[in-house]
Amino acid sequence: MLPFATSGSKAVPRHHISGYSNGYPRGNTFEISPHRFQRRTTPVAVRRRRRLFARLGLGIVLFLLGWYFFGSGGSIFSLFSLGFLSGSDDFQLETVRYYDLSNVQGTARGWEREERILFCVPLRDAEPHLPMFFSHLRNFTYPHHLIDLAFLVSDSKDRTLEVLVENLEAIQADEDARQHYGEISIIEKDFGQIVNQDVESRHGFAAQASRRKLMARARNWLLSAALRPYHSWVYWRDVDVETAPFTILEDLMRHNKDVIVPNVWRPLPDWLGGEQPYDLNSWQESETALALADTLDEDAVIVEGYAEYATWRPHLAYLRDPYGDPDMEMEIDGVGGVSILAKAKVFRYGVHFPAFSFEKHAETEGFGKMARRMQFSVVGLPHYTIWHLYEPSVDDIKHMEEMKREKLAREQEERERAEKAEKIKEEFGDPNSQWEKDKSDLQNIALQDQPAQADRPDVAADAPVGAGNPAGAGQPPEKPAEEMVEPPRAGAKVPPKENR
Ligand SMILES: *[C@@H]1O[C@H](CO)[C@@H](O)[C@H](O)[C@H]1NC(C)=O
Numbered sequence: 491m492l493p494f495a496t497s498g499s500k501a502v503p504r505h506h507i508s509g510y511s512n513g514y515p516r517g518n519t520f521e522i523s524p525h526r527f528q529r530r531t532t533p534v535a536v537r538r539r540r541r542l543f544a545r546l547g548l549g550i551v552l553f554l555l556g557w558y559f560f561g562s563g564g565s566i567f568s569l570f571s572l573g574f575l576s577g578s579d580d581f582q583l584e585t586v587r588y589y590d591l592s593n594v595q596g597t598a599r600g601w602e603r604e605e606r607i608l609f610c611v612p613l614r615d616a617e618p619h620l621p622m623f624f625s626h627l628r629n630f631t632y633p634h635h636l637i638d639l640a641f642l643v644s645d646s647k648d649r650t651l652e653v654l655v656e657n658l659e660a661i662q663a664d665e666d667a668r669q670h671y672g673e674i675s676i677i678e679k680d681f682g683q684i685v686n687q688d689v690e691s692r693h694g695f696a697a698q699a700s701r702r703k704l705m706a707r708a709r710n711w712l713l714s715a716a717l718r719p720y721h722s723w724v725y726w727r728d729v730d731v732e733t734a735p736f737t738i739l740e741d742l743m744r745h746n747k748d749v750i751v752p753n754v755w756r757p758l759p760d761w762l763g764g765e766q767p768y769d770l771n772s773w774q775e776s777e778t779a780l781a782l783a784d785t786l787d788e789d790a791v792i793v794e795g796y797a798e799y800a801t802w803r804p805h806l807a808y809l810r811d812p813y814g815d816p817d818m819e820m821e822i823d824g825v826g827g828v829s830i831l832a833k834a835k836v837f838r839y840g841v842h843f844p845a846f847s848f849e850k851h852a853e854t855e856g857f858g859k860m861a862r863r864m865q866f867s868v869v870g871l872p873h874y875t876i877w878h879l880y881e882p883s884v885d886d887i888k889h890m891e892e893m894k895r896e897k898l899a900r901e902q903e904e905r906e907r908a909e910k911a912e913k914i915k916e917e918f919g920d921p922n923s924q925w926e927k928d929k930s931d932l933q934n935i936a937l938q939d940q941p942a943q944a945d946r947p948d949v950a951a952d953a954p955v956g957a958g959n960p961a962g963a964g965q966p967p968e969k970p971a972e973e974m975v976e977p978p979r980a981g982a983k984v985p986p987k988e989n990r
Pocket of ligand 1: 626
């Protein structure tokens with residue numbers, strides 16, 4: 491390509507002078523235009539063949555015309571064929587693209603320099619999560635037209651692909667042009683289930699290494715298929731992130747690190763404690779783990795979060811302080827894959843997700859180690875947290891069903907009790923209102939009696955004394971002792987006859 495650059499031929503102006511400073515070529519050089527997502531209906535090869543036929547047809551027509559007007563004059567013919575050749579020269583140069591990579595290194599304020607991000611999302615049976623994921627996509631504050639999306643759909647038995655395409659068509663057709671993303675790639679490839687489900691369910695820990703190696707292959711396929719020369723950054727994001735700041739791309743980018751990850755926690759139901767560290771794959775290397783690694787065989791893969799490997803590594807997740815400085819950095823060796831921002835050059839230099847044991851690690855943890863090994867900066871932010879979706883485990887589901895049954899039983903019992911009380915009320919009348927009625931009747935009677943009692947103040951005054959002294963000793967003889975003993979209400983019921 492370089493010879494063209496100095497010769498002043500058409501190839502240079504087309505892609506160099508008119509290219510953006512961020513290395514992104516200008517003009518219609520792509521089948522999928524950068525601001526419009528279209529499903530390809532005709533394969534590229536067919537389109538190319540059609541174009542070739544059209545040109546050949548045009549050539550033949552011109553040739554016949556020349557033949558008709560000028561006979562078989564050799565000079566004229568060669569003139570036409572020259573013209574035809576220069577046309578095909580143009581056709582060949584259409585396939586030459588020139589990129590200046592000096593401006594795609596990745597800087598702290600990429601959005602101001604129009605740095606493009608390749609946004610990679612591995613998907614597997616992800617249909618239920620896609621609406622939430624697209625809600626996140628709509629909220630990103632990094633300019634959408636600077637973000638190219640790349641999805642890998644693998645081993646999915648649900649409608650992941652269909653729902654993905656529906657959502658992409660909707661966002662790219664949004665009336666707000668700022669919602670539209672750049673180039674979009676969907677890559678379909680199955681990697682198969684290396685470990686069968688039975689073994690996996692019986693030996694969860696043993697299956698981890700193969701699972702991680704499989705994921706590593708998927709990530710490498712996605713990245714190598716989608717990374718273009720004009721990408722400055724690569725962002726890896728899991729589809730099941732529930733809560734994350736809208737500014738996460740800028741927030742991570744501002745640190746200007748080669749590889750950077752946030753802390754990843756997950757919310758829990760209250761009965762499980764409210765929240766929990768989620769991603770244990772971001773950690774700092776420890777002496778214990780290095781010593782352990784030395785004892786393992788060459789193909790072994792250490793996976794964090796299992797009792798089988800007690801590594802005593804400081805985990806990013808456990809260092810979180812909810813009130814800590816979100817900008818605080820911590821150097822790490824292994825990284826988790828939920829949300830990784832990396833400079834594209836890290837991958838261009840050859841760092842990848844090992845699908846084999848690299849320093850006794852695979853996939854994202856191996857990626858972190860490899861990046862460190864190649865002198866790249868790898869950091870985590872312990873106090874900058876995003877939240878992974880809480881998906882209850884089988885045990886959690888059992889427990890929650892148990893709690894639900896208990897709650898329903900309790901409610902049922904309460905309902906029955908309330909119904910019973912209602913029934914009693916209906917059958918025997920309301921005991922409370924009957925009581926109130928009795929009370930007011932008695933009060934009325936008592937009121938009628940009052941004038942009589944007023945005539946004999948001594949009775950009222952002596953009553954308490956009489957009550958405390960049933961024998962009536964020392965009382966004036968004209969008052970019968972029984973009358974004195976009775977409490978006032980009972981006394982009111984049977985008014986003393988002698989007072990009438
Ligand atoms: C995106 O923003 C809207 C409006 O602020 C909010 O309702 C929605 O929950 C956000 N989506 C996510 C996934 O955070």
